[in-house]
Every structure is written in structure tokens, then in C-alpha cells.
Amino acid sequence: MHAVPLGSALQKAALFLAMVILDGAVESVAIHSAGADVQLGREAAIRYCQTCHLLPKPELLDKESWVNGALPHMAPWMGVARLNLASRSDGQRLAAAGIFPPAPLLSEKEWRALNAYYASAAPTQPLAPTNKPAAQPGLPLFRVRMLRTTTNVPFTSLVRVDPANKRLYVGDAQEKTLKVLRPDGSLLHSIEVDSAPVSLSFQRTNLFVTLIGRTFPSDELAGQVWSVSFANGAPQVKRMLRGLPRATHTTVADLNGDGRDDLIVCGFGNSLGNLFWFENQGEGNYSEHVLLSGAGAIQTFVHDWDGDGRLDVALLRGQAREGVEIFYNRGTRFEEVPVIQLPSSYGCASWQVLDFDGDGHLDLLIANGDNGDYKSKPKAYHGLRLYRGDGHGHFTERWFYPLNGAYGVYAADFDGDGDLDIAAISYFPDYEKYPDESFVYLRNDGDWHFQPFVLPEARQGRWLVMDAGDIDGDGDLDIVLGSFPQGPRTTFIPDERWRDWETNGVSVMILENTTR
Numbered sequence: 001m002h003a004v005p006l007g008s009a010l011q012k013a014a015l016f017l018a019m020v021i022l023d024g025a026v027e028s029v030a031i032h033s034a035g036a037d038v039q040l041g042r043e044a045a046i047r048y049c050q051t052c053h054l055l056p057k058p059e060l061l062d063k064e065s066w067v068n069g070a071l072p073h074m075a076p077w078m079g080v081a082r083l084n085l086a087s088r089s090d091g092q093r094l095a096a097a098g099i100f101p102p103a104p105l106l107s108e109k110e111w112r113a114l115n116a117y118y119a120s121a122a123p124t125q126p127l128a129p130t131n132k133p134a135a136q137p138g139l140p141l142f143r144v145r146m147l148r149t150t151t152n153v154p155f156t157s158l159v160r161v162d163p164a165n166k167r168l169y170v171g172d173a174q175e176k177t178l179k180v181l182r183p184d185g186s187l188l189h190s191i192e193v194d195s196a197p198v199s200l201s202f203q204r205t206n207l208f209v210t211l212i213g214r215t216f217p218s219d220e221l222a223g224q225v226w227s228v229s230f231a232n233g234a235p236q237v238k239r240m241l242r243g244l245p246r247a248t249h250t251t252v253a254d255l256n257g258d259g260r261d262d263l264i265v266c267g268f269g270n271s272l273g274n275l276f277w278f279e280n281q282g283e284g285n286y287s288e289h290v291l292l293s294g295a296g297a298i299q300t301f302v303h304d305w306d307g308d309g310r311l312d313v314a315l316l317r318g319q320a321r322e323g324v325e326i327f328y329n330r331g332t333r334f335e336e337v338p339v340i341q342l343p344s345s346y347g348c349a350s351w352q353v354l355d356f357d358g359d360g361h362l363d364l365l366i367a368n369g370d371n372g373d374y375k376s377k378p379k380a381y382h383g384l385r386l387y388r389g390d391g392h393g394h395f396t397e398r399w400f401y402p403l404n405g406a407y408g409v410y411a412a413d414f415d416g417d418g419d420l421d422i423a424a425i426s427y428f429p430d431y432e433k434y435p436d437e438s439f440v441y442l443r444n445d446g447d448w449h450f451q452p453f454v455l456p457e458a459r460q461g462r463w464l465v466m467d468a469g470d471i472d473g474d475g476d477l478d479i480v481l482g483s484f485p486q487g488p489r490t491t492f493i494p495d496e497r498w499r500d501w502e503t504n505g506v507s508v509m510i511l512e513n514t515t516r
Contacts, residue, residue, distance in 0.1 A: 041117025053320040053344040058121035069374035079104040090219035129402030135452035142511035154507035156482030157196040161469030171197030223247030245269035253302040266297035361391040369406030371428040408466040425463040476513035
């Protein structure tokens with residue numbers, strides 16, 4: 001995973017840590033009348049909820065999560081609760097945007113009925129995943145090595161393998177550093193940055209480093225993109241872009257075919273955000289174009305999706321408009337086409353774009369499990385999804401593995417048998433039923449059958465970010481996980497596990513592949 005989708009805990013997942021303050025209007029979300037018109041509530045949901053996202057079905061959440069979580073969270077967007085914007089550092093910008101209605105969009109009767117509809121139709125307990133294969137403990141293919149890259153509580157916001165140079169990059173949100181490590185974990189360089197590094201793109205001898213700005217949810221314009229060069233040995237830093245809304249990912253590509261590399265930047269934001277194309281004008285100057293106005297841009301992938309010779313931009317998006325969109329390059333403009341649309345509770349967090357099945361067409365492997373908005377119970381639809389592409393920008397779901405809180409995914413032939421296995425992390429695993437699913441390895445046994453494995457050693461961290469590559473140059477692929485304990489506790493986490501994360505100092509876990 002090359003970005004920290006805190007749509008995701010560094011992007012969106014830590015939302016409860018900066019939860020909005022309601023001016024006493026939360027009481028309006030309580031259901032005081034058992035006789036509320038449930039049919040009126042369903043009609044209200046159809047009329048109002050679809051203006052921001054897909055119509056949520058009641059069974060997506062259990063009753064408690066609707067009444068005490070999702071509906072209060074939505075109240076300000078409906079105008080039935082007020083945000084105390086004056087107390088927020090980003091309040092002036094939010095007020096100017098006018099995205100929160102100054103008056104209710106629906107009557108008090110409709111709001112109460114809408115609450116009654118979801119409370120009455122939702123299941124008492126969350127739906128359980130079906131056809132979930134039992135995981136085997138232990139993974140002989142890998143040797144586990146723990147790194148302690150900071151003397152503080154780990155806030156690992158980025159891990160990235162550079163196999164060409166046998167380096168490992170580690171970003172820390174609290175120290176505000178980007179560290180360059182040798183394969184043995186020793187420090188080569190430590191670069192001071194202005195905020196948490198969350199994405200790194202290679203370009204010849206340069207790195208483009210995305211700095212999120214505000215780690216936890218905010219609409220302040222503090223994100224940046226830096227260029228780092230090692231041409232003369234020591235790192236040389238240049239600030240390329242500033243004033244971005246919680247930047248989470250940067251892709252380097254020549255979108256207009258002029259021979260100069262442009263920057264496509266995801267400004268995830270929080271309530272506001274943008275997907276940017278910064279057109280390279282030469283001599284370090286860029287002109288800004290907005291491809292999408294709205295929060296939730298997580299990661300992009302540039303490819304000629306329609307075969308017309310021009311590069312198009314595919315976007316994984318979180319927040320309300322969950323799913324995937326392709327921005328087709330029409331020469332003088334970009335045409336936005338949604339290709340995968342998911343309910344907002346699915347929580348898209350990261351993806352990998354690759355030809356998984358070897359048919360010559362790019363597929364989408366998506367981890368959806370961001371669960372940081374409000375307290376809620378496990379979700380049966382969280383997990384890993386493989387969408388097969390037809391080569392023309394159309395995708396069909398082919399495979400699903402249930403994994404509550406799925407946050408990162410990486411497919412590769414780890415065991416060298418010729419097919420692609422899958423490594424995944426969960427930031428919000430179901431610790432009551434599946435306590436070891438913070439890391440899962442799925443061995444490909446053919447015909448779309450995968451055997452899951454878990455590692456007891458993975459309990460030593462709360463894994464937010466992941467990458468894979470041949471760190472030590474021995475010809476097989478290693479896996480690297482980064483721990484970020486201080487994210488939201490919106491799902492159940494055992495106290496003893498939490499205390500261990502804060503005190504054991506483990507910031508990075510390397511799974512050294514022993515195949516070769």
C-alpha cells in the first residue's frame with residue numbers, strides 16, 4: 001500500500017478523535033415516539049439520504065449503531081443539529097463553504113420518522129460474515145523481524161520499499177520524519193518534514209513525498225508535496241506544492257502529453273476536499289486544475305483506460321461517495337464516470353490496480369473497512385474485493401474475503417508458485433471473534449480458493465500501512481507493516497493490547513521471505 005488512506009485512520013479513520021461538537025441539538029436524533037410513522041421515515045430516507053451517497057439499507061448496521069452512531073453523525077448534514085464551527089481551527093473555511101444547512105432540510109416529524117425507520121428495520125445484532133474459511137496460525141514462509149524506529153509511541157504513517165536501492169522508507173506522524181533505512185533496519189538518513197508523510201512516488205532519481213498536513217480529520221489547508229533528491233548522496237528537499245486539503249497520495253504522470261511530468265494529488269480533506277491535476281509549466285511552476293470537488297479522494301492510478309492514446313485517471317474514493325471513478329481524458333477536459341459505487345459504510349481504504357488473473361486486463365483489488373467515524377460493531381461486508389476488468393473500464397466483482405476493518409492489501413507471488421497470493425492488514429479487526437486478523441496472508445490455491453494464515457506476532461502492532469518488495473535483494477518479496485496505535489477506538493480493542501502497543505515500541509514489522 002503506497003498511501004495512508006485514512007478514509008482511513010490517517011485520512012478519515014481517526015475521525016472520532018476530532019469529532020464535531022454539537023450545540024445540544026443531538027437530542028433531536030433520539031426517538032421519543034415508538035409510534036413514529038416508519039413508512040414516512042423510509043420515504044424521507046429515499047428523499048434526503050441519496051443526495052449525498054447511496055441509499056443505505058437498514059441491515060448495513062445494527063440498531064445500536066444506527067441510533068447512537070450513524071444518525072447522530074448525519075444530523076448536521078441534515079440541518080437538524082448544529083456544529084460549533086467557532087471552536088474549530090477550520091471553522092471559518094467550513095462556514096464559508098456553506099455545506100452544513102443553516103436550517104433543517106426536513107421537518108421534525110420526518111426526522112423522527114427516519115430514525116424510527118432505521119431503528120425498527122435494523123437487526124439487533126450485526127450480520128455475521130458467511131463462507132469465511134478458518135485461518136491457520138503461523139506462516140513458515142516468512143521470518144518475523146520487529147523494528148523500533150522511534151523512542152516515542154509509534155505513529156507510523158508510511159512504509160515504502162525501494163527494491164532498486166535496497167532501502168525502506170518509514171514516515172512518523174509524531175516525530176514528523178521520513179527515515180531511510182538499510183535492509184538490516186539501520187538508519188541511513190532522517191529527513192525532517194512539516195507533517196506526516198503518507199505517500200511516496202518514485203521518479204528517476206527523485207521522490208515525490210505527500211505530507212498530509214493535519215493527521216486527524218480537519219479541513220485546514222496544510223497538506224504539501226515535496227521533492228526529495230539523493231543525487232549528491234545527502235537528501236535535497238524542495239517544497240513543490242502547499243496549502244492542500246489533507247493530501248493523501250500523489251501520482252506522477254504526463255497527462256497532457258507535453259513531455260513534462262504533471263502531479264495528480266488526492267486532497268482527501270474531511271468535509272471538503274479536491275482531486276487535483278497540477279499541470280507542469282516548467283521551471284518548477286505548476287498550474288492547478290480541479291478534477292473533482294468533494295472530500296474522500298484516497299489514491300489514483302493513471303492508465304489509458306479507453307485506448308485512445310491519452311492517459312486517464314482512476315480514483316479510489318471514500319467518505320460519502322464510496323467507490324471508484326474514472327476521469328477520461330478528452331484532450332481539453334476530463335469526463336467523470338463512476339464505475340463502482342458502494343454504500344458509505346463500506347469504508348474504502350486502499351487498493352491495488354493489477355492484472356490479477358493474467359487475462360491482459362487490469363483488475364481492482366480493494367480493501368474496504370474504514371470504521372473510524374463513530375462507534376459501531378463488526379460489519380460482514382468489510383473485507384477484500386477483487387473486481388475483474390474487461391479492458392474497457394468496466395468491472396465485475398469476482399471474489400470477496402470478509403475481513404472486518406480491512407485497511408491495506410497487496411497481491412504478489414510471495415511463494416513463487418506462479419500465481420498471486422494476497423497480504424492484508426486490518427486496522428479495526430473483530431478482536432472478539434478473530435483476535436489475530438490484524439494481518440492475514442491468503443495463499444492462492446487456484447480456482448479462486450485462498451487459504452488464510454494469521455501470525456501471533458502481529459499482535460505487537462496496530463497496523464495502518466503496508467508495502468511489499470524485495471528489501472534484501474535475495475530475489476523474493478518481503479512484506480513490511482507500520483504500526484499507528486493512536487487511531488480511533490470506535491470498535492472494541494482489548495485494553496491489554498492497547499497498552500502493549502503504546503509501550504513495546506514496535507513501529508515496523510518486517511516479514512522476511514525465506515523462499516530463497
